Amino acid sequence: MAQIQAHRLVRLRALLVHAERHVPHWRDVFRTHDFVPARMSHADELQRLPTSDKDTVVREGDRMHADGVPHGEDPSPVAMQTSGTTGAGMRLLMSKGAHREQWAVCWRYRLWHGLAPGTWCAQLGGRLIVPIETRLPPYWRVNWPGRQLLLSSYHLGPATAEHYLEILARRRVPWIHGYPSMVTALADFAASAGVRLPALRWVTLASESTSVEQRARILAGLGVVPREHYAQTESVANFSECPHGRLHVDEDHALVEFVPHGTGPGGRTTHRVVGTSLDNWHQPFVRYDTGDLVVLDDAPCPCGREGRIVAEIDGRREDVLVLADGTLVGRADHIFKGLEFIREAQIRQGAAGAVSMHVVPRGAWTSEHAALLRAAAEARLGSDTAIEIRVVERIERTSSGKLRLVVREGGS
Numbered sequence: 001m002a003q004i005q006a007h008r009l010v011r012l013r014a015l016l017v018h019a020e021r022h023v024p025h026w027r028d029v030f031r032t033h034d035f036v037p038a039r040m041s042h043a044d045e046l047q048r049l050p051t052s053d054k055d056t057v058v059r060e061g062d063r064m065h066a067d068g069v070p071h072g073e074d075p076s077p078v079a080m081q082t083s084g085t086t087g088a089g090m091r092l093l094m095s096k097g098a099h100r101e102q103w104a105v106c107w108r109y110r111l112w113h114g115l116a117p118g119t120w121c122a123q124l125g126g127r128l129i130v131p132i133e134t135r136l137p138p139y140w141r142v143n144w145p146g147r148q149l150l151l152s153s154y155h156l157g158p159a160t161a162e163h164y165l166e167i168l169a170r171r172r173v174p175w176i177h178g179y180p181s182m183v184t185a186l187a188d189f190a191a192s193a194g195v196r197l198p199a200l201r202w203v204t205l206a207s208e209s210t211s212v213e214q215r216a217r218i219l220a221g222l223g224v225v226p227r228e229h230y231a232q233t234e235s236v237a238n239f240s241e242c243p244h245g246r247l248h249v250d251e252d253h254a255l256v257e258f259v260p261h262g263t264g265p266g267g268r269t270t271h272r273v274v275g276t277s278l279d280n281w282h283q284p285f286v287r288y289d290t291g292d293l294v295v296l297d298d299a300p301c302p303c304g305r306e307g308r309i310v311a312e313i314d315g316r317r318e319d320v321l322v323l324a325d326g327t328l329v330g331r332a333d334h335i336f337k338g339l340e341f342i343r344e345a346q347i348r349q350g351a352a353g354a355v356s357m358h359v360v361p362r363g364a365w366t367s368e369h370a371a372l373l374r375a376a377a378e379a380r381l382g383s384d385t386a387i388e389i390r391v392v393e394r395i396e397r398t399s400s401g402k403l404r405l406v407v408r409e410g411g412s
C-alpha cells in the first residue's frame, strides 16, 4: 500500500502542477486557497481545497478545460456525456490515456473472475438498440467484431421475455453484462418460465448498485453469482468486487476520499465519494463529489488485496419504469443525457404507462426545454406513454440524503 501511495502522489502532483498552469478554473482555486501543487508532500494536503461537483463543471464550462496537454499525450480528447443518478446531464472531456486506464481497471477486475477479453457478452445497457416502436423480434443486434449480443433494454417484458431467453440459450452466451434492474427482471422471467441457460458462467453488473435481494433473484433465475464494479464517467473513483464478494477501492487508479456525510439506515455512518483523477490532462477533476454515498467496511478481506473496502453503495439503486404493455425500462437516467439545462430530476410512476417527470431547471425554463425533454423521454418510453412534466424548486431526498431518480408510487 505504501508503494501505491507513493506512486499515486507522484502522479497527483504532476497532474495538479499541470492544472495550475493550464486550467484557468484550478489556477484561481489554488491561488485563493494558497495551494502550491509543486510543494505537495502528502495527498492529505489536498483537503485544503473545496470539493467540486457537477454544478461547478457546468457553471465553469471551458474554464475547466486545459489549454494544452503534456508532450506525449494525444492532444485530442474523447468527448463524453454523463447523465448520472440525479438526472443532471453534463459534458466532459477525457484524455485518451485516461480513457484507456479506466478500461484497464475494469478488465483487471473481470480477469479476477476468469473473464478474458474476447468472451462473447450479452449486454442489457442503456443505449437504444432497436427502434422503440419495434413490436416483433429481434430485439437485439449482434456486434460480430466486438463479440457482443446487444439486447434492447426497452423491450423486455412478459410478452417478449421468451425471445430474449431463446436467443441467449441458442447462442450459448457465457456472459451477461447490464444494469442490475434489467438483469434482475430477466432472471425473474427465466425463473418463472423454468428456463435454464446452461452455458452462462458470468453475470456482471454496472452503473447502479445491487441490493442483496436483487443478487438473490439473479442467482435463483440465472444460476450465477453476479459481480459488480463501481465507476463513473468522470473516472474519479472505481471499486471492484473480488471473488470473495467484497468491493475493493482501486487505490492505484484515482485518489478517493470518503467524506463523512451522516447516519444512514441502521445507524451506520455514510460517506460521500469524493475523488481526484490522476490522468485526465484535458479536464482534471479535483476533489470531485460524485453524489454517491457509501458505507465502509473495516474488516480485511480473505483475498488479501490491499486498500479500503466498501460495504455498500447507496443511492444508485433504482426502480424500473413499467410501460403500458408491461415492458420494463431500467436506467431512465439516459433520458437526461446531455440535457444540461436540468439540475436534477425525478421520474414518478403511479400506474403503468404514465410518468410524471419532476425537474429542477438550472436557469429559466422554456417551452423549448420542455420539448427537448419530452422528445428524449418519448425516444425511450415510446409515444404511447403519457408524460407529464412538472417544474419544481426542489426534489425530496431519502432519509439518508440521497436523491432517487425513479420512484414507483403505489407499487403498480
Ligand SMILES: [Zn+2]
Binding pocket: 242, 243, 244, 245, 246, 248, 301, 302, 303, 304, 305
Ligand atoms: Zn477481496
